[in-house]
Amino acid sequence: MSAWTKVGAARSADASPARRPNVGLIGAVFFIVSESMFFLGLFLAYFYLRALSKTWPPPDTPPLSTVLPTLNTGVLLISTLFMAWAERGIARGDARRLQIGTGVAAVLGLIFLTIQAFEIADLGFAPHSSAYGSAFFFLMGFHVVRVFGGVVFMVIILARALIGQFSARRRAAVQACALYWYFLAGVWLVVFWVLYWLK
Amino acid sequence: MASVSIPARTEYLRHGLVSWLATVDHKRIGIMYLASTFVFFLLSGLMALVIRLQLTAPGLQIVNQDLYNQLFTMHGTGMIFLFTIPCLVGFANYFLPLQIGARDVAFPRLNALSLWLLIFAGVVMEGGFLLGILGLLPGGASNAAWTAYVPLSNKQFSPQIGMDIWLLGVVLLGISSTLGAVNFLVTAYTMRAQGMTIWRIPMFVWAMIVTAAMVLIATPVLTAALAMLIADRNFATQFFNTANARLWQHMFWFYSHPAVYIMILPAMGIVSEILPVFARKPLFGLKAVVVSTILIGVLGFTTWVHHMFVSGVDPIVERFFMLTTMIIAVPTGVKMFNWLFTMLGGSLNLKTPLLMCLGFLSTFVIGGLTGVIQALIPLDMQLHNTYWVVAHFHYVLFGGSVFGIFAGFYYWLPKITGRLLDDKLGKLHFALMWVGFNLTFFPMHFLGLMGMPRRIATYTADRGWELGNLIATIGAFMVAVSVLIFMVNFVRSLRHGARAGNDPWEGNTLEWTVTSPPPEHNFDTLPTVESERPARDLRLAASNPTVPAH
Ligand code: HEM
Ligand SMILES: [Cu+2]
Numbered sequence: 041m042s043a044w045t046k047v048g049a050a051r052s053a054d055a056s057p058a059r060r061p062n063v064g065l066i067g068a069v070f071f072i073v074s075e076s077m078f079f080l081g082l083f084l085a086y087f088y089l090r091a092l093s094k095t096w097p098p099p100d101t102p103p104l105s106t107v108l109p110t111l112n113t114g115v116l117l118i119s120t121l122f123m124a125w126a127e128r129g130i131a132r133g134d135a136r137r138l139q140i141g142t143g144v145a146a147v148l149g150l151i152f153l154t155i156q157a158f159e160i161a162d163l164g165f166a167p168h169s170s171a172y173g174s175a176f177f178f179l180m181g182f183h184v185v186r187v188f189g190g191v192v193f194m195v196i197i198l199a200r201a202l203i204g205q206f207s208a209r210r211r212a213a214v215q216a217c218a219l220y221w222y223f224l225a226g227v228w229l230v231v232f233w234v235l236y237w238l239k
Numbered sequence: 240m241a242s243v244s245i246p247a248r249t250e251y252l253r254h255g256l257v258s259w260l261a262t263v264d265h266k267r268i269g270i271m272y273l274a275s276t277f278v279f280f281l282l283s284g285l286m287a288l289v290i291r292l293q294l295t296a297p298g299l300q301i302v303n304q305d306l307y308n309q310l311f312t313m314h315g316t317g318m319i320f321l322f323t324i325p326c327l328v329g330f331a332n333y334f335l336p337l338q339i340g341a342r343d344v345a346f347p348r349l350n351a352l353s354l355w356l357l358i359f360a361g362v363v364m365e366g367g368f369l370l371g372i373l374g375l376l377p378g379g380a381s382n383a384a385w386t387a388y389v390p391l392s393n394k395q396f397s398p399q400i401g402m403d404i405w406l407l408g409v410v411l412l413g414i415s416s417t418l419g420a421v422n423f424l425v426t427a428y429t430m431r432a433q434g435m436t437i438w439r440i441p442m443f444v445w446a447m448i449v450t451a452a453m454v455l456i457a458t459p460v461l462t463a464a465l466a467m468l469i470a471d472r473n474f475a476t477q478f479f480n481t482a483n484a485r486l487w488q489h490m491f492w493f494y495s496h497p498a499v500y501i502m503i504l505p506a507m508g509i510v511s512e513i514l515p516v517f518a519r520k521p522l523f524g525l526k527a528v529v530v531s532t533i534l535i536g537v538l539g540f541t542t543w544v545h546h547m548f549v550s551g552v553d554p555i556v557e558r559f560f561m562l563t564t565m566i567i568a569v570p571t572g573v574k575m576f577n578w579l580f581t582m583l584g585g586s587l588n589l590k591t592p593l594l595m596c597l598g599f600l601s602t603f604v605i606g607g608l609t610g611v612i613q614a615l616i617p618l619d620m621q622l623h624n625t626y627w628v629v630a631h632f633h634y635v636l637f638g639g640s641v642f643g644i645f646a647g648f649y650y651w652l653p654k655i656t657g658r659l660l661d662d663k664l665g666k667l668h669f670a671l672m673w674v675g676f677n678l679t680f681f682p683m684h685f686l687g688l689m690g691m692p693r694r695i696a697t698y699t700a701d702r703g704w705e706l707g708n709l710i711a712t713i714g715a716f717m718v719a720v721s722v723l724i725f726m727v728n729f730v731r732s733l734r735h736g737a738r739a740g741n742d743p744w745e746g747n748t749l750e751w752t753v754t755s756p757p758p759e760h761n762f763d764t765l766p767t768v769e770s771e772r773p774a775r776d777l778r779l780a781a782s783n784p785t786v787p788a789h
Binding site for chain 1: 345346417420421422424425428429430455456457458459460462463464466467470471474475476477478480482483486489490493
């Protein structure tokens, strides 16, 4: 509540740009709230269907291998580290660190997507096989779509970084991108745990 | 700012068409929201008239069963998704930035995207409906009601493409309103005028903050459910097999019960703005109004299973939701008392905006009471799916939201157009609408108690339902006439209406400190706020220059 009060007071015309709350960053936070609710909806559907089924997964489903997704979890987590490194870099005005960091993070994101494609192609069941298949594919699929969006976001940040648009004082877009990327990594950890480990 | 210069016609009407298509000005976007949603209101209203004609007497054949189902589906969908929700967003678009002393919303281009998504979705849905009833779509338009329950809405029972068009439309509307919600939250959070601390935020803005938060939390869950249903229909996924049909009901009502508050909170916000101005008193218990708004927003997420008391949910769970539903009536009741005490002892300025608010209070209270009655599980098992429910939710949505919307029109259109609406015609509109509304929907309580089910295209003469239905149809046409009067009044006011000036009502909030219509940039200098009634402060300071502004 005191934040509200303060924001109101700080928003005078003469407040310095650095101290003014950044609308883009706050917008990203609210957007992430809505994204969380979308995934929450999918998770609730998953658990609802699971609770209704006598056997989950259905008996004729081939067993899941955790090799690729475990590898992929590593890829995504390392990618967030690079993103964090890039973000810290630009906070200190280090534009090169931002460029390298987002570049590497984006490449790792692409690797994640490629491995996910192999994983999904090799599951041995389909979205229409059963309610299990439907819920499984929805969680995996919508996460992949979001990660693709996140990679596009990072490429845009990278391009803007390369033409020197960011500095220690101008980096809200970088922060928003990083925030979304951490969010997607967090969602992945839950997806991974629910789909592959939860008994 | 003191000089009052108003163009003969409103400034906006002189801009070319292209400038309207390309605009990112929150005021013009607000106008387009209001105009397009009003068209959707008229379309859904026409459908309601056909529905009422068909039910006037037993055994009529004005429309057949097939057409009837498509009609009430699109009537309900249009009224909720294309009119009430986005129309209130239209008010917020125009007035939220003005009321907080900002020059625009935080993301003007995103705002334009929300608008065009809404219009596109509306055209898709109404277009699909039109093609469907004209027989140009195999199988017709969607006919699975606005609730689209599975299995009725699945591929087996609703094979027609019209159903997919409907689903696509609702997805687009969900995206539009989610983007809008992000925009309003960020705007209200970061762009308030200097000095506008939490207890100085106008009531309509508070209502929109809570509404936007609810949209942000509820809508994505509906979007997920819609995606699942679309996939079931088109890619043979297995989410809503008959055995899992209740999953749809849970996800649908997780959105659609909060949606009731998404439709009513902004209307309550409008009432809370108008009553103090027209009672010439401060809002009674401002903090209680704010806190109850927030409480309604939170509790709104705890009641959805009250729509599923006959769906076979665990009885313990049902009892929990019965309790929460009754609890949510408490903050609503608090507001009723705040409004009544605001008027008590005030010198009431009995103009149309106030009358519309009184219409809101008198009808909404009935809808609230019938709601509490329905919350009782054994009663609901009898009332469910009867005309009682139709009566109940029209008392809430029409008696509440729509009276609130018209209150908003009479209060704020002068700010938008620069011209006052005629008060005599306004009073005629109000009287006809209030009487017509009650004639239409009050008898439906009895029809429901007599066992008349909703969503039936006709009935036989041996049930004793004739009188109630006849009265309802007469009332519906009175409402239609009253809306025509409003439209005549509006069009006349553009040319012949009295000049509104900056502040025709002696208002409290910042929109009344600028010209009508406001300049493109809203404020020459960004205002500073020293109380919750900044416009009044300025007025008093101007009329009594020796006393400082506060
Ligand atoms: C003159 C005004 C109106 C009339 C005469 C009217 C009449 C009706 C009638 C008779 C039904 C029941 C149809 C049936 O179950 O067979 C109905 C359904 C409905 N109405 Fe209205 N209505 C009006 C305005 C509104 C408004 C303003 C709203 C919302 C803001 C609204 C929302 C709905 C909804 C959601 C349904 C349920 C549709 C369904 O069962 O899927 N109506 N209306
Ligand atoms: Cu409800």
